[in-house]
Amino acid sequence: MNFLLSEEQKAMQEALARVLADRCDSRSLHAFIDAKGDLDTELWRLLADQGMAGIGVAEAHGGLGLGVVDLALASEMLGRAAAPVPLHGHWLAAHAIGQSTDAAQKARWLPDLASGRKIATIAFAEDGARWTPDAWTLEGGKSLSGVKRFAPCAASADIAVVGLKGGELAVVDLHGEGVRIEALAGIDRTRPMGDLHFDNVACERLAAPADAAEKTFNAGLAIIAADAFGGASRCLDMAVEYAKVREQFGRKIGGFQALRHQLANLANEVEPCRGMYWFGAYAQDSDPAQATHAASLAKAHVGQRYLEAARSALEYHGGIGFTWEYDSHIWLKRAMLDQSWLGNADAHYLRAADHAGW
Amino acid sequence: MNFLLSEEQKAMQEALARVLADRCDSRSLHAFIDAKGDLDTELWRLLADQGMAGIGVAEAHGGLGLGVVDLALASEMLGRAAAPVPLHGHWLAAHAIGQSTDAAQKARWLPDLASGRKIATIAFAEDGARWTPDAWTLEGGKSLSGVKRFAPCAASADIAVVGLKGGELAVVDLHGEGVRIEALAGIDRTRPMGDLHFDNVACERLAAPADAAEKTFNAGLAIIAADAFGGASRCLDMAVEYAKVREQFGRKIGGFQALRHQLANLANEVEPCRGMYWFGAYAQDSDPAQATHAASLAKAHVGQRYLEAARSALEYHGGIGFTWEYDSHIWLKRAMLDQSWLGNADAHYLRAADHAGW
Amino acid sequence: MDLSYGPQYGAYRAEVAAFLAASWPPRDGADRDAQITEFRRLATERGYLYRGIPKQYGGSEQPADLLRARIIGEEFARVHAPREVINVGVGNLVGTLLECGTEWQKEMFIPKTLSGEYYWAQGYSEPGAGSDLASLRTRAERVGDKWVINGQKIWSSFAYMAKYMFVLVRTDPQAPKHKGISYLLLDLQQPGVKIRRIKQITGQSEFCEVFFDNAETPTDWIVGKPGEGWKVSTVTLKHERSSGRGVDWASAHFAWLVEFAKRAQYDGRPAIESPEIRRQLAVIQGHVESMRYSGYRQTSMEAAGENPGIFRSLMKLYGSDIAQKMALLGARLAGDDLMLLDLDSTRESRRGSDRWVQLFMSSMVLAIAGGASNIQRNIIAERSLGLPRE
């Protein structure tokens, strides 16, 4: 019994960190953002070649066969780097399809997702913050007509896993007829979002157990909590580094007690989130009784800390933090997406309470 | 048009402050508290001789004929000094009786209250935080049977104004038959409280308009907000003074930036409450359309600030603030009473919202 | 203590309303800017604008009267009539000139600043010297009958549309930090000045960098004496802070927040019906109203020649705390719309959440603009609370 990463897990985080440090430096990020990019094809290729597209896909289908903990550990690195990649939606779509009991169905989709030849996204939300499977209303007959909202990186995706009334799931070919992707004026340009408009669109129902959507949804919460921790810890590091070099009144600002204490408080909020997201992910793999509670609590808690950390770090940078050219806003905007996507903290604190046994 | 105190109002505050500085110094307060005193008779006499018992009573009945603003200004001074006097309940009882349309009834009670020969209290609360007139359930026939809670300084009072079902009010002689006063283990020993148990007790219904209870209740909120401001500003002053003299690490602690900023934040919370309680009181006298909203908002807002100020000031004193012999806890405990008495901030923020026109 | 509208105020409100009915809106067709200027001239003549400024410099020189000011505000707002020009020239410079300027400076600059003809930028902050003005490095040398200015300013709001700038520059490099600074006025429309707009994280670009490369200004375009710039600039700050704009801003935003809560959903119903949200709104209203009545008290006491105490020094910090609270609640009410912001659009989007998304990203800047909150706290600790220096 232990609460430790394995050597393989550490190695994966380090390998991912190396690629991202190289390819997601400040210059590349700003270039992607200012170009309003949909997909950094080269980066996607690099990551896919490392196996990142198929972390959660069974080895039989060409993936690494790992669990939600491993997805979350990778997600932390994406959050740290603010990586402009479609992995969150892609992973979750693969997670959903991986729950199919139909071997042919899995064989049809998963190898292309594991290799990254195809990109997938998920379309869960409906208008009015209807994120949870029990809130979905899109009717799922042979074909779909209606709107699903906030699909991440929709413009670069080939397929989407779509949530249907009754918590069912279906795979939709986004290049198929009747599909219109409406690009949204998203706050976070590293993860451009789209609404999916379906007009009599063919779909393939997933042959998955009744709780499959709930499981994928919970996995998503844990993965976003991990991204939030990665981002929050990066914000803390940036603020601390800035305090070490920036001078005012003839001294390093990190020497002023008020700022020192603000940064200590920030560390005090951010660092304990690591154990929180670890358990949020661990429960998905190994503690089903706590899976929903742990996922919602981690999403709400870490998501809130990320928002606070991003706003505080930006403030501690002074005026420069408010400029488009500087980096701070990239993480603030990711924090705003992480806060809202899959449901915000108000929703998930309540969901956690409802599964806390009170 | 102005938002200023008159010369008379300033003079009254100063006169009251002088008596209290003299008679409510730290030593006297601790003596009263440790003796579990009910009433400082000599102090009561002194204040009554100054006219303080009858501030709000009409001149025709021997009072000063002043308004809720003046009661609140005096209350601020009581709060600053943590004065162990039964004035809050006394004033409110007189305020209620003063609303009677029956001249004989007023003449019967008010002169003794104005002079301080008799002490009055109010008995509004019932179990379950039923503070507002619309929540009262005590049936009021010719005689009363039941319990009213949290009457301030009940043990030293001669009469009580009691709230009845339907928002009616009645005067009860506390020395009469069937009255039992249960002393409570109150947190604030400067204002000892009692529950009133009535067993078929004679009472005299107040011949007052239907909204009389509501008006007295709102006046009470404004007066407690004023006490809270007085207490909070005293807590701030004590913390600032301590920071100027106390040394640690070879320096005055007021020179440490972290504490300086904590104290600045405290000032920033406390000082603006003055205008708030002024308006809360002013609205009772002169702006009936806003009276309920302003009273509840002031009670909730200033009450919260007082709690924060008292807790923070205590913390900034370090360990000594935590000792019974030191003064800090006297104000913390008054803050706890001011927070709860007549309903706490959660209740009054909601009441303010319900009268905000949203 | 008297906040009532007596009968004279009813008459006054009718008078204001009648003036507005006659003068606003102007008939269509003519040049809009000229119409606004003419309207302001008329309204000032009637005593409705620039009430605290002497007539000889273009003000209306009225006795302080909170209720009249409120009536004017309400009536002008009702018909969307223009009020005083919103510019750092009106907000800061005019007060500074009234206290520290020479007679010719007052005559030359104040009337046209009030009319809106002269639009000003402020040149205080520099890269590397945000809150620490004393360490600024932009310098001016006296060459003949001119100051020759070299250096760089930053965070200058709307400098790209300003005609003039008031600027702090170092004129005596040998003097101690605070002592060698002077307060100059400067024409921005000259070859020695380059202006670059700074794109902000909200997508707006009102802030500018201003570069001086041998920019020039006449030797007598200095306010106060050489080396007095630091002192002169604190006069400016005092005027900035005593304005009632903080509570106006807070009131307007609070009203919008309540409206937003009526449209937003929370716990499956309109947010305004949730006890939790109602309490949160009331908590914020408690702060807004505290600011309002503390401001009334301050204004009344200043008008009566009394010392209002420490509230003046708190107002800035208090206002930015309120902005933070509103931004946080607004962001919660925005729900999924917190993920959306059309950075390229300047109009309010149909969602109505853009205001809150933007405020959520920029309310921290209120803590920075005009003196970071940590600096404010230092000032409060030292000057208002009398704590020993660090």
Add this chain to the structure above:
Amino acid sequence: MDLSYGPQYGAYRAEVAAFLAASWPPRDGADRDAQITEFRRLATERGYLYRGIPKQYGGSEQPADLLRARIIGEEFARVHAPREVINVGVGNLVGTLLECGTEWQKEMFIPKTLSGEYYWAQGYSEPGAGSDLASLRTRAERVGDKWVINGQKIWSSFAYMAKYMFVLVRTDPQAPKHKGISYLLLDLQQPGVKIRRIKQITGQSEFCEVFFDNAETPTDWIVGKPGEGWKVSTVTLKHERSSGRGVDWASAHFAWLVEFAKRAQYDGRPAIESPEIRRQLAVIQGHVESMRYSGYRQTSMEAAGENPGIFRSLMKLYGSDIAQKMALLGARLAGDDLMLLDLDSTRESRRGSDRWVQLFMSSMVLAIAGGASNIQRNIIAERSLGLPRE
């Protein structure tokens, strides 16, 4: 990463339960204290208590195992069996002696401290030197084969019932502040020691003042060398902080808070049904669970010889923040009972609100005890974040 109870843990739980069934509660009649001591001896022999302490000094010397520790905790709690002695001697001194003590000190003091026979007080704080230990003034002089101690300590918990004290004293007045301090052990039951209980604002009196008037202790009752007391005392603090007591405290209080919310009324119904209160509880639970899993991670990493990073230095501050949050919510749920507290009674009153009323008044002291929060923040800023010194 494996937090699962494998089959071996099921067997272990059964073993613990069987032990308890056989050994606790003891049959009535005999001397209760002796029974508890005997029970602890047995439980230690079986490896259930003092798991991190070598057998030769009375511990059970077990390999670190979070799940076994949890099982022991759960099973002991289920039958209300005594666990390790709760005393600053066990929490602080034993760890210090293990690292810095001589062999005879370990043998003489550790076993009887673990058994509860030797009950300790801590002598660090002094009037005028709360968090600033380096400036302490209690002094000890070497006279023959004794240290002779004069001065005063304060905030010494339960000193009135302690047999011994470990105390920081100044032994070299000439040395720089940190250097002249030594760490002595001392018998409190001697004529040179006077103890006075301090009444607290909550009505309790566990803290004491301890006065030394030529108190004596043998020269070899010193831990570390003369002048090393400062260093030795930080070893103590490290041990104090790495204990899991913080999350146990927080978990227990959180469970009580949930129970309290079931009984309390809010918005006219049981508070536990209010979405606002449910959210508030979940917010607190988020912090408690973060502390729990960060603690698991830290313990696992320490057991594996890895560096767990900065969490250890945060735990104290984090725990006191959680206490504040619980105190504030508890006070809201207390409603009118916030006005009541029977200071003369030590039993939990029938209202069940006393715990929260007391915590509301004392949770700030958690920020003071064992190093004020501002001091903690300094340490975090400097040691964990690597910020420059002030």
